[in-house]
Amino acid sequence: MPTYPQETDRYSLQPKKFIVWLFMISSFIFFAGLTSGFIVYSGDSLAKQLNVKMPNAFIYSTILVVASSISLQWAYIQTKRSNFAKQRLGLWLTIALGVAFTCSQLYGWVVLTGLGAFFTSSNASISFVYVFTLFHILHIVAGLILIIGAVISSYKAVPNVLNIFRMEISIVFWHFVDILWIYLYVFLLLNQ
């Protein structure tokens, strides 16, 4: 037998990358469900619209998350050039920015509650803001776990294919989470 297709399809990572894309589609649908819920709810009457100003913290979060996407992309480029020290630097930077983003979001909640806009509000539009950000933070956590996986494989002697694969799924997912936040933020700005 000249060829062993069994061996080649075992190491094909393409289907697994595809799984990440499909997961992103389903989580986008989740947020689309929430935001359409918001539209249905707030379209009911004037009193149910979002009548509170979004805190400035969300602007800083946006800057942080965009910066983290850039640093991760940089880390990926360095990985492809086999500059593993710079890859690690980029990854650690991204993790730090991701954590800073989360803190900034939580600070945004503090500001909102300071304005009297609580999670348990008789105007559920405000509750929606908390739900959007909470579930977005959960996605950030998932993204951070992927990045930590990439960090671990950058320190261990794994095949470079696997190292690059982990980088690839991390950046795809992290960019997605980044864009997701921008979508949610713009959505909130348009509706406030």
Place this chain on the structure above:
Amino acid sequence: MATLTLNDTHTAHHDHAAHGDHGHHKETFLNKYVFSQDHKMIAKQFLITGIFMGVVAMTLSILFRIQLAYPDESFPLLEMLLGKFAPEGRLDPNFYLSLVTIHGTIMVFFVLTAGLSGTFSNLLIPLQLGARDMASPFMNMLSYWFFATASVIMLATFFIETGPASSGWTIYPPLSALPKAMPGSGLGMTMWLISMVLFVASSLMGGINYVSTVLNMRTKGMDLWKMPLTIWAFFLTAIVGILSFPVLVAAVVLLIFDRSFGTSFYLSDIYIAGQALPNEGGSPVLWQHLFWFLGHPEVYIVLMPALGITSEVIATNARKPIFGYHAMVYSLIGITILSFIVWGHHMFVTGMNPFLGGVFMITTLVIAVPSAVKTFNYLATLWRGNIRFTPAMLFAIGLVSFFISGGLTGIFLGNAALDINLHDTYFVVAHFHLVMGSAAIFGMLSGIYHWFPKMFGKMMDAKLGYLHFWLTFISAYLVFFPMHFMGLDGVPRRYYAFTEFESMSEWLSVNKFITWSAILGAVAQVAFLYNFVYSIFWGKKTVQNPWESTTLEWTAPVEHLHGNWPGEIPTVYRWPYDYSKPGADVDFIPQTTPLSETMSSNLPHDFEGNEESERIQLDWEKENKKELVK
């Protein structure tokens, strides 16, 4: 059959052994039967769990049917079995509602979604496409264990004091959102929600795997238009799942916040025992929008795999190519798309803008088109076929019957004006039990009889299969058909004892008739269960291709191997429905047979415009005609 692969078997097997079973060095009981990552084992796990849940849900239905038929009588046995849920031998009204709720939930999600898609997508996607396994076997294993955990949690609600969730399988708020609303809305509802979140996670992991496998891991030559219709159906079902289940999670998340964190997404202006609740401003209709955005596609998640299985079984056993293969695929795609824009027909009477109702009515009625395409294609495939009435074939034909009789009433219910009269009556119950309940169950049973040899390497007993079919088929019609007339008379669904109303008391005799028919149907399943279990252990051994089918799964050896085929994966040269092709020696040509081996039966369109091949075929035909003349 499958000469190509068989010739390779011996040398290839050696290689396979040398390279080890896919990297699994030791096979222990735990990783073979419990935490298996092999798609065939996972399929069997889904099947057996699904059958178990099906039996449970069926038993629940018999319990509430007894109540409906004999609202005034006491059955001491019930008290013995159910204790406080049936004081003095009569079902507690709250427990009656729990039974209805859990029956619906289990049947729709646990049996007909996980049991059906989980079993057959797992079994057939890799086998019919020529893949070693799923895209991510690990995620596939997780998918099963999330499902198993969800099942355990759902059943565990029968063992808590306040009983299972009882606000209907659609869990409309405020009943579901207020733990104090009724006994079942307490802990039972919380567990229902946890169970369903796990279930959705399981479905998503499964669905994502199926889509990735179908798009990335087809064998050489298996382009999309050479896939069997089963695969098309599973593929599109998985897409519908990926696009709709997350919305259910979104809805459930908001409901959890309403229940436990004091938000008011769905709650407003509610008084309990004269006390106003603090919740304000919520909208229960919001739940319905979010729920039915999943809920309606869910109906097609249930039905489409059954339709795919039926296409395959009917074509194989009618010994004819499926009529209108492309039309079958396009109608599935049509159903997939339409399923997302019809959810409003569940909400015609919620005070919806009549114009919007009109839009939903039109989109709903348009679904009749792809459905009718499918029905006519099934009938045209059967027409003048050389039919082999195997049990699987009978169940497939049964599906077509239910799909027609149940689908016709959909045209009534999809009509916004008629729905004013018909909503929430037994007419609805009759409609969906025929079109998605019975039809999908028959599709699933058809699949079990058909692929049992593939799953267990044994044959099921055909005689018991016939007995099972006829009893089930007849009892299903006897149970659900009379419900149409009850519905037209305005009998409301989900009522504990509607025959107490004077205007409806005449339906008591019909209720008794339906209950006894349901018991007959339940008893018929014993024939199936006995056959199923007996055949696994002591059934007749199967040959490799018992139904003389053309698809790839029958080229894999009967003994299950990790990686499905010893040595190379077979290559595919033709579509899966070359049955009774004129000019061929046998009445089926497997997908693995190249066109060069079937010169006598090749048709011009088989070459898909490949001029070289067409020329060779023409030369061959000229030569052979000369021989004939000589």
